Amino acid sequence: MEKIRAIIIDPNKGTITEEMIVPSLQEFYRIIGCDHIEMFTRSPFLQQTSHFLYIDEEGSFKPDSKYFVVAGFPQPIKGIAILMKMKPPVEVSATLPVSTVEINVMFELSVKI
Numbered sequence: 001m002e003k004i005r006a007i008i009i010d011p012n013k014g015t016i017t018e019e020m021i022v023p024s025l026q027e028f029y030r031i032i033g034c035d036h037i038e039m040f041t042r043s044p045f046l047q048q049t050s051h052f053l054y055i056d057e058e059g060s061f062k063p064d065s066k067y068f069v070v071a072g073f074p075q076p077i078k079g080i081a082i083l084m085k086m087k088p089p090v091e092v093s094a095t096l097p098v099s100t101v102e103i104n105v106m107f108e109l110s111v112k113i
C-alpha cells in the first residue's frame with residue numbers, strides 16, 4: 001500500500017509534525033495509541049479545507065492524555081490525532097502546510113503553581 005502524507009498532532013509532546021504513513025487501521029491505532037478511532041470533521045477549519053482528524057474514540061476517558069482545541073470548535077480533543085484529507089471513499093495526503101495547522105490548533109496549557 002502506498003504511503004500518504006499525514007500531520008500528527010500530539011498534545012502530550014506539544015508537537016505538530018508531518019509523517020508519511022500507510023493509511024490502514026493498524027497504522028492509525030499504532031500512531032494514536034488506541035484500539036478504536038473516530039473520524040472528526042466538526043470544525044469549520046477542517047470542513048473549509050476538506051480535511052479531517054482521526055482521533056481516539058475513547059480518548060476522553062484516559063486521564064493521562066492531554067488535549068488540544070481546533071479553531072472554530074470549542075470542545076477539547078484528548079490524545080494524539082492524525083490529520084488527512086478525504087477524497088471519498090479513501091484518505092489522501094494532507095495538503096495543508098504544518099504552519100497552517102499550527103495556527104489553527106491550541107494545546108492544553110499546563111500551569112504549575
